[in-house]
Amino acid sequence: xxxxxVAGGGPAGLATAVNAALAGMRAVVVEPRPTPVDKACGxxxxxxxxxxxxxxxxxxxxxxxxxxxxxxxxxHADAPFREGPGLGVRRTCLHEALAGRAAALGVTVVxxxxxxxxxxxxxxxxxxxxxxxxxxxxxxxGAEDHTDGGETIRARWLVAADxxxxxxxxxxxxxxPDGAAPRRYGLRRHYEVAPWTDFVEVHWAAxxxxxxxxxxxxxxxxxxxxxxxxxxxxxxxxxxALLDRLTGPAVTPVRxxxxxxxxxxxxxxxxxxxVGDAAGYLDALTGEGVSLALLSxxxxxxxxxxxxxxxxxxxxxxxxxxHRLLTGALLTTRRHPAPARLIVPAARTLPRVFGAAVNTxx
Numbered sequence: 001x002x003x004x005x006v007a008g009g010g011p012a013g014l015a016t017a018v019n020a021a022l023a024g025m026r027a028v029v030v031e032p033r034p035t036p037v038d039k040a041c042g043x044x045x046x047x048x049x050x051x052x053x054x055x056x057x058x059x060x061x062x063x064x065x066x067x068x069x070x071x072x073x074x075x076h077a078d079a080p081f082r083e084g085p086g087l088g089v090r091r092t093c094l095h096e097a098l099a100g101r102a103a104a105l106g107v108t109v110v111x112x113x114x115x116x117x118x119x120x121x122x123x124x125x126x127x128x129x130x131x132x133x134x135x136x137x138x139x140x141x142g143a144e145d146h147t148d149g150g151e152t153i154r155a156r157w158l159v160a161a162d163x164x165x166x167x168x169x170x171x172x173x174x175x176x177p178d179g180a181a182p183r184r185y186g187l188r189r190h191y192e193v194a195p196w197t198d199f200v201e202v203h204w205a206a207x208x209x210x211x212x213x214x215x216x217x218x219x220x221x222x223x224x225x226x227x228x229x230x231x232x233x234x235x236x237x238x239x240x241a242l243l244d245r246l247t248g249p250a251v252t253p254v255r256x257x258x259x260x261x262x263x264x265x266x267x268x269x270x271x272x273x274x275v276g277d278a279a280g281y282l283d284a285l286t287g288e289g290v291s292l293a294l295l296s297x298x299x300x301x302x303x304x305x306x307x308x309x310x311x312x313x314x315x316x317x318x319x320x321x322x323h324r325l326l327t328g329a330l331l332t333t334r335r336h337p338a339p340a341r342l343i344v345p346a347a348r349t350l351p352r353v354f355g356a357a358v359n360t361x362x
Contacts, residue, residue: 012276013161049291185258
C-alpha cells in the first residue's frame with residue numbers, strides 16, 4: 001500500500017513527498033497541472049527555508065539575499081540575516097527543482113485531482129479525477145479504475161497540500177470563517193532589470209506594501225499587497241521611488257492571490273493532514289510562507305514515521321508561533337493609519353529590535 005498520498009504538487013506537497021521518500025516511505029502526488037507551476041508569490045526564502053531545501057538535496061538557482069529592508073518616503077531600515085543568506089528564487093525554478101528531486105527518489109506523480117476522501121482505521125480511499133490522458137501520469141499500484149475515467153487510490157495517510165483555498169480542507173469541515181479583519185490580496189509580476197540590492201525590500205505606503213525580491217542577476221519580482229482591489233499599475237503609483245528603479249520591461253503577466261487570511265480548526269483529521277497554505281495562512285507581510293511550508297512538511301513526515309500524527313498539530317503551532325505573533329501585530333498596526341506610519345521610523349530608531357524580529361522569523 002502507498003504510505004503517503006499527497007493531494008497537491010506545489011512546493012509544500014512535493015516537499016512532503018520528498019521527505020517521505022527519504023524516510024523510506026512510498027509517496028504518490030496527485031496534481032492537475034503540468035510542471036512547472038507558477039503562482040503569485042513573493043519568491044523570497046528565509047535562511048531556514050534554504051537550509052530545509054538543502055536537507056532535501058534541493059538547490060535551486062536564484063539570487064542570495066542578505067536580509068530585509070523596510071522603506072518609506074523618509075528613509076529605510078535594514079535587518080541583515082545572522083544565520084546565513086536567504087534566497088530569491090523564481091517560483092517556477094523552485095517547483096522544477098523539487099519536482100526533479102521527487103522524480104529522482106521514485107515519487108509517482110498522477111495528473112489529476114483528489115475529489116473525495118473516505119477514511120477508516122486502516123487508511124484512506126481517495127477518489128481521483130484525471131485531468132489529462134491516462135498516459136500523463138503513472139497509475140500507482142493498487143489503484144482501482146472507474147468506468148468514468150477516474151480511479152480510487154488507497155493509502156495509509158493523505159496529505160492535503162491543495163493550496164490557499166483548499167477544497168479538501170473545506171470538505172473535511174476544517175475551515176473557519178475568516179473573521180472581521182479586512183481581506184488582503186496580492187499581485188505580482190517580474191521586471192527585467194539588474195537588482196540594485198541584495199535585500200528583500202518592503203516599501204510601505206498608506207494603503208499597501210510593495211515587496212521587491214531579486215531572483216536572478218537580471219530579474220526582480222515585485223509583489224503588491226493591500227486591502228483594496230485595484231489594478232497592479234494603479235497600486236504601483238503609490239511607490240514613486242520604486243517605479244523609478246523599474247527601468248526594464250515587465251516580462252511576466254500579473255498574477256494574483258487572495259484573500260490571504262485562511263483560518264483552520266485543526267491540521268489533523270483522522271488520517272488526513274494539512275500542509276502548506278492549506279494548513280492555514282495569516283498573511284504574506286513577513287514573507288516566510290514557503291519556508292514555513294518546507295519546515296512543516298518535514299515535521300509532518302516525522303509525525304507519521306513515529307506513528308503519532310497528533311504531534312504534527314503541536315509541531316505546526318510551534319513552528320508558526322513567531323510568524324503568527326509578529327505578522328498579527330503588524331497587521332493590527334497596519335489597520336490604523338497613525339501607528340502604521342510609524343512602522344518604518346520605529347525600525348530605523350530601534351534597529352536591534354527590528355533585527356531581532358526579522359531573525360526570529362528567519
